[in-house]
């Protein structure tokens with residue numbers, strides 16, 4: 001069975017790994033297309049409110065549960081209450097469904113990395129569709145992406161990844177700021193900014209709320225136990241609140257920066273903001289083609305984005321691996337292998353959703369969209385809601401989990417026990433009635 005559990009080597013280790021988990025395709029690929037589909041500014045406003053008043057509290061609860069139990073998600077759930085075992089398994093389900101589509105997009109990033117070197121003028125929408133329609137190509141790329149993440153999981157989270165994060169994340173930020181400045185100099189900048197920051201309240205509906213809710217959990221990696229397991233490698237010196245709010249702030253800035261890159265370009269090049277999952281893959285190549293030194297920028301950008309998404313992918317795999325390793329007594333190697341096979345099998349229908357399986361739909365959605373909707377918009381918020389309830393009702397009473405600041409402590413428990421669950425139930429049910 002499990003021997004010594006890993007701990008973060010440095011004070012910064014937890015922050016780097018969890019910021020690495022949070023910042024990824026969710027910020028740069030998913031956020032712009034969700035915002036584009038839901039009226040831009042209105043979505044961003046609702047999203048910010050939800051992140052501040054709901055998701056950051058849920059994130060803190062999840063990290064704290066890990067830190068105070070030092071267990072994986074299933075055992076930690078059982079420490080909330082023996083009847084909460086199912087919650088651990090529900091987290092495992094979500095942690096297998098998310099990489100199923102996430103790794104497909106990771107594969108697309110690899111393709112665009114190589115595509116950077118030949119950016120012919122042309123219709124990038126067609127380029128995207130042609131790529132996603134090729135079954136062997138998309139499946140292979142997804143598997144390559146998966147294998148890369150698994151390799152790091154097998155090698156251990158502590159060393160290589162912690163070190164790389166320290167250098168590559170700031171580099172990604174620098175490139176993003178340069179791209180945003182370039183994009184804001186385009187003729188469509190004013191329209192792009194208005195789209196992002198001038199909300200049209202007549203568009204308010206249940207979909208905006210549920211999509212913003214799902215996006216906020218997705219982008220902070222909250223609800224699958226990914227942050228719980230990272231929290232469980234914390235030592236007593238690691239501060240939960242400071243780290244959590246830093247992650248929230250950093251993650252949000254990266255997402256807004258991605259919006260500042262994409263939307264001015266969307267309006268300059270006449271791309272539909274409602275373009276769906278292909279949005280950034282259609283707009284970014286246009287930007288790179290127009291920029292001086294575009295190929296180089298493009299290659300650097302996709303390489304750094306690839307790295308950012310690998311660090312997110314690692315955190316998705318770590319969770320089931322920890323459960324298999326600690327509860328079933330499997331070696332780390334076997335646990336990584338088994339998890340990877342399960343994810344690979346689930347990835348295939350998602351990878352084929354844009355080509356040969358594009359007409360196979362359940363509840364009106366392709367496998368790709370269904371996995372995304374079901375896990376991001378339903379499972380993550382629901383898992384988190386039960387973590388908040390469980391921690392505030394049962395776990396607080398039997399652990400020494402409290403905050404030094406009395407006022408914050410009181411607000412925290414009222415939020416997690418009453419307000420957040422009620423608001424989440426309202427959002428989720430209203431989305432279904434809609």
Ligand code: TRP
Pocket residue numbers: 021022023024025026027098217218219220221222223224226312313315316
């Ligand atoms: N947050 C990551 C991103 O924005 C994706 C991710 C990593 C994730 N681990 C997760 C999402 C756990 C949900 C749950 O790209």
